[in-house]
Amino acid sequence: MENIPEVSHAELLRRQLQGPWHNAMLDKWVGRGELDYEKYVRTQQLLALQTPPEQCVTPDELMFQVVHQSQELWLKLLAHESVECVAELDQDQLWEVSARLERMNRVARTLASQLGVLETLTPDAYQIIRRALGNGSGQESPGYNAVGLTAQGLEEALARLLWRRGVELATLYTRPGLADLKRMCEQLLDYDESFQLWLYTHFQLVRRTIGVDSTVKALDGLPTRVLTGRMMKPLFPALWRVRVEMTATWRREGGHAPGAPRGSTGSDVP
Ligand code: HEM
Structure with a gap:
């Protein structure tokens, strides 16, 4: 039988989301604000600008x-x-x-x-x-x-x-x-x-x-x-x-009377 975790799967994920995360491709830790990308985009500051989930009034x-x-x-x-x-x-x-x-x-x-x-x-x-x-x-x-x-x-x-x-x-x-x-x-x-x-x-x-x-x-x-x-x-x-x-300032002169054949001149237009 599957072990019932002490905390829910969602709660576990929520905790993991706080980082940092090991990126196997880079073999580096992402989320500490130390990498060039993070420094340039200022991700540490940017991602701290939102109210933390535990303080939000609704998800x-x-x-x-x-x-x-x-x-x-x-x-x-x-x-x-x-x-x-x-x-x-x-x-x-x-x-x-x-x-x-x-x-x-x-x-x-x-x-x-x-x-x-x-x-x-x-x-x-x-x-x-x-x-x-x-x-x-x-x-x-x-x-x-x-x-x-x-x-x-x-x-x-x-x-x-x-x-x-x-x-x-x-x-x-x-x-x-x-x-x-x-x-x-x-x-x-x-x-x-x-x-x-x-x-x-x-x-x-x-x-x-x-x-x-x-x-x-x-x-x-x-x-x-x-x-x-x-x-x-x-x-x-x-x-x-x-x-x-x-x-x-628009006038109909030079156009076609409504319903008139295309070949007719605009001279008889009302
Ligand atoms: C559920 C979301 C939102 C609600 C219920 C809402 C509601 C309102 C209401 C009732 C007004 C008219 C009264 C006032 O000036 O405060 C207003 C105006 C305005 N809101 Fe929102 N708003 C929402 C989202 C946003 C967002 C995302 C922006 C983006 C910046 C925004 C920008 C503005 C602006 C610029 C005005 C003034 C517009 C004008 O006077 O012509 N609002 N909003």
Whole structure:
């Protein structure tokens, strides 16, 4: 008959997880913070930043903390990349700007998809964690504030670039020969859209965790419903406005009347 251990298998594993671990391939001890990888990544400090399991209010708390901490790191990276992008814009290095905006777009998408992990937190588990959160607000997130600040810097750098080239934002989409600027604006828009996707995913996360309603209040007393308007707030309003302005000046002249054969001219179009 199998021996019944004095402690559970899970508890044994939990203890082993505290390390260090002997890596047979390297014939070295991992987890003491002495190896080059551990020193460079600063794993000792990084992995000590989460509440130890015995102090967590629920086993789900580690996931809750890891997602929040990772989000702050990705937001920090976005702010850093934005500053580099401002420098490149001011030096007219548009290929470099393009590559960086592609990276920033991917980071913003990563932010949104990571929230999917937090969506596995059920409302009852969140209610337990919520008691340990104080009265904090999402607006207190350093990364969120840094991204907002640097987006303003990006918008101003774009305005300076357009001024140097002697073009208005609206003319980019109508005048030929400005493909480089137009492409860059579309990439800024990609980044903005991905960032709003993050805000929208966050909204759905809040909705399934505590509910969105005028009666549901956040820990800082704000009704969760305020998020409905805020999640649509763009980073670069001028880039979105230009589309509205173009549509306002749009005329059907030169097109096909609805249902008319393709060969007909647009002259009879109402
Ligand atoms: C279950 C998890 C979460 C819940 C229930 C939650 C809940 C809320 C609520 C109710 C608000 C609106 C009130 C306020 O500003 O405090 C809010 C705002 C915010 N949260 Fe969260 N949140 C969660 C996770 C996250 C994560 C992982 C981040 C990542 C940094 C985050 C960032 C923010 C930001 C930046 C705002 C301000 C957004 C704005 O005002 O437009 N939240 N959150």
